[in-house]
Amino acid sequence: MLSMKRLYLSLGALLFAGMASAQPPANYYQSAAGLSGTQLQTALYNKIKGHTVLSYTPGLWNAYKTTDKRPGTNYLWDIYSDIPGGTPPYQYTLGSGQCGSGANRENSCYNREHIWPQSKFSSNPPMVSDLWIVYPTDYYVNNQRSSMPYGKVGTASKTFMNGTKIGNNTYPGAPSGTCFEPIDSFKGDIARSYFYIATRYLGEGSSWSTWEMAVGSVIKPWAVQMLLEWNRLDPVSAKEVARNNAAFLLQKNRNPFIDSPQYAECIWGNSGNCRAAQSVATVSNPEEALQVFYDLNAGKIYLTADKPATAQLLDMQGRVLETLLPLTPESNRWELSINAWPRGMYLVRTQSQAGATLRRVVFP
16 A cells, blocks of 8 residues: 555656656646636637648648657558557558559558548638648548548448448437548547647638538537547547647647647536546656546546556555456556546556556546
């Protein structure tokens, strides 16, 4: 059992280590402190608007060499073909694998995918080359998606090599028709990019088209709910943090929903989720980021670690209350029932080869 003194020394050491990892500049979000709803979104808009605009060619091609580079390799991250934590069916070498057009199959080349279809804003700048709208992806899968909305596939009419699917959209409230569903490991990436788009172009989308997911730059209610779920269930990864930092060097603005994913709850979500998320203090090991997401409507807290780990719930005296089981055998994702324990503050400890991570969570 940890003594109180040892526990708080451990917390302090881990907090110091977490501060050493990449973060936004000091006071970057100071104008957003304590805000919620439209006021928060407006404050974030004023912070990230007017970014440095990259050229479509060669700006994006060059940018991907830093923003979407897999660590320690010269390969590309591809949200439509990669398998984080697993073996992807194929990989592209940055630069040499890029193309303007490719073959009618996967694994011919990669090109530039506008996750918010560029036809919806007439391919106009600065949207057409905004790094949070345009990702590098497999040419064929990109072409197959076309301008489909994202959604929850019921019956798949097509399944790609990494598990990405096309089929009928069964998400509650979504319009009938065909949708495109990425694998779970990239759903949060897409959700946080959509929240960025709706915020970066707040009030600027009057000339944009209405489509299944949005009116102008305003995300439709059914899509908001789906993206909030994706934001909770696929928390921020080390890949996204690295991309945010690299994109900041080029565009001079950040994606706030990667730096602080609770902003999504505070703008579009449950006010209780917002308060709970804001009360959580991050205490982390830079080698193993632990993310915490609330869904008070379901009475759940979801946690995700970057590396294979075991997880335990502790009280504030360091006593183990519960050993958590992963949601699936191969994942580093856990679920906690808020109703299983009295209201108050607890600790979650994960242990991996990289070391231990502690994070405070609040059962509101």
